[in-house]
Amino acid sequence: MSTESSELAELHWLFDMLQHIDVGLVVLDSQYQVSLWNGFMENHSGKSSTTAKGKSLFELFPDINADWLKKKVDTVLALNTPIYIAWEQRPYVFKFKPYRSITGTSEHMYQNVVLRPITDVRGNVSHVCVVVYDVTPVAMNKLSLVEANRKLDQMSKTDGLTDLNNRANLDRALGMIFSSYTKNKGTHCLVMADIDHFKKVNDTYGHPVGDEVLKDVAKILGGSSRRGDFVGRFGGEEFAILLPNTGKEGAFKYCEKIRETIAKRDIKTAQGSINITISLGVCELSDAEKDVSAWLSKADDALYRAKSEGRNKTCTA
Template sequence: MSSSSSESLAELHWQHDLLGSIEVGLAVLDHQYNVQVWNQFMENHSGVLPSDIREKCLFDFFPEIEKDWFKAKAESVFNLNSAAFIIWEQRPYLFKFATNRPITSASDTMYQNITLFPLASLSDKVEQICLVVYDVTDEAINKKAIEGLNKKLEHISRVDGLTGLYNRRYWEEQFEREYKRLKRSGQEASVLMLDIDHFKKVNDTHGHPAGDYIIQTLAKIIQTAIRETDIAGRYGGEEFALLLPYTNGENARIVGERIRKLAERFVPVYEEKEIPFTVSIGICEFNASFDTHMGWLEKADQALYQSKESGRNTVTLI
């Protein structure tokens, strides 16, 4: 064997070793999207041998690749002689490969970052592009887990643990935001304040766990009586606040009466004991003359006080 042939074989050998040892996928495509190079990473994860895919169209082997989208991405690399990138946040994967750790991983599919870079000829014309496939499954799963945890923490910070309604702090934030919007738009909206009549007697007679159960029961009644666009919160103790956007006072009174009647008719049973209860409700429709959102809320609280003074189990629109 001549020395030049030996050198060629040696060069092919180290190139093969290099392509096989790196922990990224490499695929070289010509302008017809036929595969020219297919390294060991791509073979291992796809199950497709280099000898089977070489000089064959990539799309014939991987129907999950959106052909028009990928061609548009690749054409910019061919025509502009500059790299392009695909990150997993935009598209979880290009090739639908199984994850390296199917038992311990939280994902069945490998998340991938992809780099497409041009391979210019001696004439500087881009006749081939190289796809580099990075396995970023661990990074993606960790980031998604952190995002999920942050969402849970955000939810916990907004929600009252006993009732599942918004807590006072978050409800007031939403209420103030809606007030500012109404000041600009002049649209209709109403706010309701309500609490459980003689609640102290419930606690004294049946105990605080029974009182908590009654509070939870009223929260469920409220949720069944209002729309998804309405904003309900536990304002404190046995007191609740409701914001009804796009609702005038008379329509808010209908909602208030619905809640009052449901509470009156439903008799909760706690530890085999019936604990009937009623609620008093105060309502105030938005008026542009209110200087602050709390001034609006105080009017609803005054209406609630009137309901209490007039015998309870009453709805008052002020």
């Protein structure tokens, strides 16, 4: 075989490889017009190389952020240095649909993209090669892991029945507020709330209905909270509400609003509508409370005073 024939064969192999490699290749000139468009790009865009060649990339893909990508291309041309775009920074440059079975839960192909300078025979940078890697499986696995960790973290802080903060998370919040108070003082209140005659609800209607009541009350408590408030399930039918930067007068008004809302509410359950009431105790943190336990104890004392005075009431320590 002659040298010329050998070179032609190698060129054919190279071109065939570029066309069938499982990576997107687009070569752009300084005017952002397409000079090369391989099979990967054809298959995923639905645009043939004949259609794409000589066209502006932004005409072919009007949804691309032109200003952003032009700056990237211009930087590669000017500095003769590659630029890497990871999917964590920008999920994709070309909005393609994924095609692998493992990526079925993704709406689009996640991509790592590299912009590489191409020099002419004189060594001048004349074109930029855009290399597109499909990293959807890697991205989906990482995103799934992040989401799983987020859910586990949420579960570790949340009461499974009511979706309020759990006791462990409540203890952490109380500790943080108490520590802040010992250093900077401030005005903070703790509210303990308890559903009146809840045992009777369970005995009369059964525990599943009791759970429905707990969830409904938790929804009211959570919905009534303000930014910065902390609502948690303390245990059983008892709840705790931490009101930072709130004095006892403000806390009392807050509690009365909740108490009246619950007293007027018809709770819909599988056994029909149920009416309940709630008692609340308020304690404003002061120097008299030497630790979190003392603060909890005083709020609890105020709660049980409300219980002993007839229930459906708010009392202040």
